[in-house]
Amino acid sequence: MKYRIKGGLLVIPGAGGTVQATKGDILIGNDRIEAVGDIGFQHHHAEDIAVIDAQGCAVIPGLINAHCHAGMSLLRSYADDMRLQPWLEEAIWPVEAVMTPDDIYWGTLLSGLEMLKGGVTTFADMYFAMEDVANATVEIGMKAVLSLGLIGIGPNAAEDLLATKAFFDTWHQGADDRIHVQLGPHAPYTCPPEYLREVVTLAKELGAGIHVHIAETEDEVDGVGQTYGRTPVEYLDDLGVFDTPPVLGAHCVYVTNQDQAILADRQVGVAHCPQSNQKLGAGIAPIPAMRALDIPVGLGTDGAASTGRLDLWAEMRAASYVQKVIDRDPEQLKAKEMLYMATRGGALALGLDDTGALVPGFRADLAIVDLSAAHLTPCHDPIALLAYAAGPSDVRDVMVDGEWVVRDCHLTTLDENKILRRCREQSKTLMQRVRGE
Ligand SMILES: [Zn+2]
Structure with a gap:
C-alpha cells in the first residue's frame, strides 16, 4: 500500500544533532519512506495512493x-x-x-x-x-x-x-x-x-x-x-x-x-x-x-x-x-x-541505522500530531510546541513500517479495552501470589 501524507509540518533532520520543521508531503511505499517535502506532481493524483490529510498537524518520526x-x-x-x-x-x-x-x-x-x-x-x-x-x-x-x-x-x-x-x-x-x-x-x-x-x-x-x-x-x-x-x-x-x-x-x-x-x-x-x-x-x-x-x-x-x-x-x-x-x-x-x-x-x-528520521529510504515509522488543542495554540514555532507543550493525547495517527497501528487515536491492531481489563485482573492475581494466597 502507498500513502501520501499531505500538508503537515514535517519534523526533519537539522544540523548537528537537531531537527527542523518544514511544510510538505511524505510519500510512503511498502515499509519505507519514498519521498519527503516536494514529492513530485506525478504522485498527486495517482489512484493507487491513499491520501492522508495532515493539515494542522505535525508529522514526526516515531x-x-x-x-x-x-x-x-x-x-x-x-x-x-x-x-x-x-x-x-x-x-x-x-x-x-x-x-x-x-x-x-x-x-x-x-x-x-x-x-x-x-x-x-x-x-x-x-x-x-x-x-x-x-x-x-x-x-x-x-x-x-x-x-x-x-x-x-x-x-x-x-x-x-x-x-x-x-x-x-x-x-x-x-x-x-x-x-x-x-x-x-x-x-x-x-x-x-x-x-x-x-x-x-x-x-x-x-x-x-x-x-x-x-x-x-x-x-x-x-x-x-x-x-x-x-x-x-x-x-x-x-x-x-x-x-x-x-x-x-x-x-x-x-x-x-x-x-x-x-x-x-x-x-x-x-x-x-x-x-x-x-x-x-x-x-x-x-x-x-x-x-x-x-x-x-x-x-x-x-x-x-x-x-x-x-x-x-x-x-x-x-x-x-x-x-x-x-x-x-x-x-x-x-x-x-x-x-x-x-x-x-x-x-x-540502539544501532538502528535506517530508523528515527523522515528521510527517503528510511523505515516508515512516524506519528501525526494534532496541533489543534488549547495547549498547542497558537503555533509560532512547531518544534518548541512539540518539545515543550505536546503530549501523548495529541498523537492522532501512528505508522510502523508503512502500516497504520493507531488511527484517529485508536489502536488498530488489538482491542484496547480487553488489554486494560485483563491487566487489572492480572495485577490482582499477581498480588495474591505475592501474599501467598
Ligand atoms: Zn532500567
Missing part, C-alpha cells in the same frame, strides 16, 4: 524509548519513594520472583498500548520471559530491541545465558526485522567479572549487541570502586563489554571525563532517563558534555514502576528543564535537540 522494562507496567504505583537497593530487594524482586510469563505478556501489551498511542514506535527493553515480550511486541505492532536481563549473582545465571542464546537464534531480526536481540547483563553490581567474561564471549560468538545499566547511582559507583578499584565504565570496558557494538548503556549518571572518553571512543549509546533518575534522587547524566563528544544519546522512560508513565514527551521536557537548572542556563538542551534525542538519537543509540 519516538524511540531507549530504555524500558515493559513487563513492569503491572507494578505501576506498587512501590514508590524508595532508594534503589531497598526498592529492588524489598519491593520489586520479591514480586518478580512470582511473576509468570503471562503477567509479562500482558504487562508488555499494556506498555505497548500506552507507548504506541503516545507516538512511540520502537523501544529497547530488558526483562525476563522475553519470548512473551517479543510476541506481545509483534502482536501490538511495535518494534523493539530486546534483551533478557542477566543477573550474574542470581540463581539462574548460567541457565539464562543459554536462554539468551536460544532467544537470539529465534528472534534476532525476526518478524520482518522488527525485533532485534541484544545481550542484557543487568548492571556492574549484579554481574561479577567471570560472568561478564562469559557474556562477552557469547556476544562475540553471536555478533550480538549489549544493553546494560551503567553508573545509575552513587551507591553503585562506591560499591564498584571498593570491590574492583574502577569506575563502572572502566570495569565494563576492561572486561570487553563495549567490544561488540551496538552497546546501549542505560543511565550513565556518574561518568568521569575519562569514562566519557571511553564511551565516545567505543561509541556506546546512552539511554538518558531523566524522570527515573529524578524520582530516585539519583542525579542527572552530563548530557551536553556527552553529546559534544558525539556519543549517541537517546531518551528512555525506564519501567513504569520506576517512572509512572512511559511518556517520551514528558521525558523531553524533564531532560531539558533539569539541565537548564543544573547549568543555570536556559540555552542548554534546546527543543530542537530534545526532539532529535527522542527520535534519531535514540535510533542511533
Whole structure:
C-alpha cells in the first residue's frame, strides 16, 4: 500500500544533532519512506495512493524509548519513594520472583498500548520471559530491541545465558526485522567479572549487541570502586563489554571525563532517563558534555514502576528543564535537540541505522500530531510546541513500517479495552501470589 501524507509540518533532520520543521508531503511505499517535502506532481493524483490529510498537524518520526522494562507496567504505583537497593530487594524482586510469563505478556501489551498511542514506535527493553515480550511486541505492532536481563549473582545465571542464546537464534531480526536481540547483563553490581567474561564471549560468538545499566547511582559507583578499584565504565570496558557494538548503556549518571572518553571512543549509546533518575534522587547524566563528544544519546522512560508513565514527551521536557537548572542556563538542551534525542538519537543509540528520521529510504515509522488543542495554540514555532507543550493525547495517527497501528487515536491492531481489563485482573492475581494466597 502507498500513502501520501499531505500538508503537515514535517519534523526533519537539522544540523548537528537537531531537527527542523518544514511544510510538505511524505510519500510512503511498502515499509519505507519514498519521498519527503516536494514529492513530485506525478504522485498527486495517482489512484493507487491513499491520501492522508495532515493539515494542522505535525508529522514526526516515531519516538524511540531507549530504555524500558515493559513487563513492569503491572507494578505501576506498587512501590514508590524508595532508594534503589531497598526498592529492588524489598519491593520489586520479591514480586518478580512470582511473576509468570503471562503477567509479562500482558504487562508488555499494556506498555505497548500506552507507548504506541503516545507516538512511540520502537523501544529497547530488558526483562525476563522475553519470548512473551517479543510476541506481545509483534502482536501490538511495535518494534523493539530486546534483551533478557542477566543477573550474574542470581540463581539462574548460567541457565539464562543459554536462554539468551536460544532467544537470539529465534528472534534476532525476526518478524520482518522488527525485533532485534541484544545481550542484557543487568548492571556492574549484579554481574561479577567471570560472568561478564562469559557474556562477552557469547556476544562475540553471536555478533550480538549489549544493553546494560551503567553508573545509575552513587551507591553503585562506591560499591564498584571498593570491590574492583574502577569506575563502572572502566570495569565494563576492561572486561570487553563495549567490544561488540551496538552497546546501549542505560543511565550513565556518574561518568568521569575519562569514562566519557571511553564511551565516545567505543561509541556506546546512552539511554538518558531523566524522570527515573529524578524520582530516585539519583542525579542527572552530563548530557551536553556527552553529546559534544558525539556519543549517541537517546531518551528512555525506564519501567513504569520506576517512572509512572512511559511518556517520551514528558521525558523531553524533564531532560531539558533539569539541565537548564543544573547549568543555570536556559540555552542548554534546546527543543530542537530534545526532539532529535527522542527520535534519531535514540535510533542511533540502539544501532538502528535506517530508523528515527523522515528521510527517503528510511523505515516508515512516524506519528501525526494534532496541533489543534488549547495547549498547542497558537503555533509560532512547531518544534518548541512539540518539545515543550505536546503530549501523548495529541498523537492522532501512528505508522510502523508503512502500516497504520493507531488511527484517529485508536489502536488498530488489538482491542484496547480487553488489554486494560485483563491487566487489572492480572495485577490482582499477581498480588495474591505475592501474599501467598
Ligand atoms: Zn532500567
